[in-house]
Amino acid sequence: MQAAEVQEGLTSFVREKSAADAVRLENLVRLSGGASRETWTFDAHLQGKGGAETIEGIFRCDPIPGVPSMPGRALEYHLIKAAWDEGVVVPEPLWDGDDRFGVKFFTMRRVPGEALGARLIRGEQYGEARRLVPEQLAQSLARIHKVKREAHPELHPLPGPIPGQPTAKAEVDNYEASYRLATPDPHPVFELAFRWLHQNMPLADDCTLVHGDFRLGNFMFDEGGLRGVIDWELAHWGDPMEDLGWLAVKSWRFGGKQPMAGVGDREAFFEAYEAAGGFPVDRKRVRFWELFGNLRWGVITISQAVNYLVGRSKSVELASIGRRTAETEWELLNLLEGKGD
Amino acid sequence: MQDRPTVDELLEAVAGFLRDDVMTNTTGRINFHARVSSNVLEMMRRELNHREEHLGREWAGLDGLLGLESAPASFDALQARLLERNRDLAGRIKDGFADDADVRGRLLAHLRTTVHDKLVVSNPALAADA
Numbered sequence: 001m002q003a004a005e006v007q008e009g010l011t012s013f014v015r016e017k018s019a020a021d022a023v024r025l026e027n028l029v030r031l032s033g034g035a036s037r038e039t040w041t042f043d044a045h046l047q048g049k050g051g052a053e054t055i056e057g058i059f060r061c062d063p064i065p066g067v068p069s070m071p072g073r074a075l076e077y078h079l080i081k082a083a084w085d086e087g088v089v090v091p092e093p094l095w096d097g098d099d100r101f102g103v104k105f106f107t108m109r110r111v112p113g114e115a116l117g118a119r120l121i122r123g124e125q126y127g128e129a130r131r132l133v134p135e136q137l138a139q140s141l142a143r144i145h146k147v148k149r150e151a152h153p154e155l156h157p158l159p160g161p162i163p164g165q166p167t168a169k170a171e172v173d174n175y176e177a178s179y180r181l182a183t184p185d186p187h188p189v190f191e192l193a194f195r196w197l198h199q200n201m202p203l204a205d206d207c208t209l210v211h212g213d214f215r216l217g218n219f220m221f222d223e224g225g226l227r228g229v230i231d232w233e234l235a236h237w238g239d240p241m242e243d244l245g246w247l248a249v250k251s252w253r254f255g256g257k258q259p260m261a262g263v264g265d266r267e268a269f270f271e272a273y274e275a276a277g278g279f280p281v282d283r284k285r286v287r288f289w290e291l292f293g294n295l296r297w298g299v300i301t302i303s304q305a306v307n308y309l310v311g312r313s314k315s316v317e318l319a320s321i322g323r324r325t326a327e328t329e330w331e332l333l334n335l336l337e338g339k340g341d
Numbered sequence: 342m343q344d345r346p347t348v349d350e351l352l353e354a355v356a357g358f359l360r361d362d363v364m365t366n367t368t369g370r371i372n373f374h375a376r377v378s379s380n381v382l383e384m385m386r387r388e389l390n391h392r393e394e395h396l397g398r399e400w401a402g403l404d405g406l407l408g409l410e411s412a413p414a415s416f417d418a419l420q421a422r423l424l425e426r427n428r429d430l431a432g433r434i435k436d437g438f439a440d441d442a443d444v445r446g447r448l449l450a451h452l453r454t455t456v457h458d459k460l461v462v463s464n465p466a467l468a469a470d471a
Contacts, residue, residue: 185424186431189452192439317377323384326459327467333453 001061001101003028006040009100010059014107017095018055020046037073037233038063041110057094061105071157072212073233077106078154080232082209086143089136091220091228113222115230117254120221121262132225134264135272137214137247140229142278145240147209155209160237166201167239172292179299182306189329193295196336202239202285210238215252216261240279244270245289250331251297259341291335298328349386356382387462395458399423402451406430406444 007028015023024045031039040059046052060076072079077096084090097105120126120133149156161167176194183190212234220228246252248259248266256262260269270281305322307313334340346354359379364372396419400412403426410426413419430438439445460468 191434323463
């Protein structure tokens, strides 16, 4: 969208929602990145009977009209709201959008910090943050997993397990289908991994809200550690162990030596998660999801390279991601041989 | 036969230009893509230097799993046939070829070798660590 359109529409939106007498909107800036989503920052100065207030806000919207392909994207406001109500560290949700822009949008308060994974792992200023983050993540994850389907009719459109099938099956099938559709060449390691997943499908029926992309890179942090869990568009109903396994995926450690997000010891993390009210940790199921997670990221590296191969993108970065598939194959072999760390 | 510089030497020159000149004079997206491009050229140098050895080893490993076959003489034919043999192997694994413990052990050893060779080209730091 054009800045002038956002400026005008957002000013009246904030005035209506806040019931302020006057709203002055300043510093509207579109953040770079994210072709699937537009993110703008703004400062709204509110003037009303009760006095003055400044909201440091974020405006998130779809780039084009229509129903988003991922239910989690359409429901991002409600997801953050449900998480906020459980005490998860997330940006404070302000107001869900209406139809004034013709695209889905919502607003939330800005949180301080940054999200680049490698910076948390290597930044000299983040020594204390590295120490604090594992327990903070464990606590937020336990709270995310307290969001139950029965209590949230507004979140029912999120995808979930197919009744009568193992919780994991729909997800394994989904990534296997996109692998078979996308891959330009054979990957024996992936075949071995898919077969292992089918043969070791967990039968547990724990089912709760799963963030779906709970990993370094989707956490805002500063010197004080975790400031906000972001990027909820892959949220779904499923096995809570899935988020624990995804957090341990090798690529999401960004070179960090510890398994959990590159900074957390595995067992200490599980203990903190359970102590915060999370589900009892089933280590075998976490390994299942960790293996699935490495395979999932491997399939994504192939899909990204295919965007270059078929001419959808000319990016040298996307092209070179095709050569990162081997890293996921190596980690899959470690996990298949029981040599994961 | 072409004159010097060799392909390897030319790739080295362009990679050095991207790293030492373009990167130091740019920021943001161009800087990042210059870094990626320089890394890609270094990867190509490693691939060209290792490919005969790596493809030969992969062929021998597939012989052990799928049965002996004489390797095509030309490089292009060797690469095309390797792709077919890997497709064959992938299909067999999907159908349960590696459910047998003995086959599984030999298959894992073969895959360790070939994936490690891929890492020597694409991510030498990880390959050295592994």
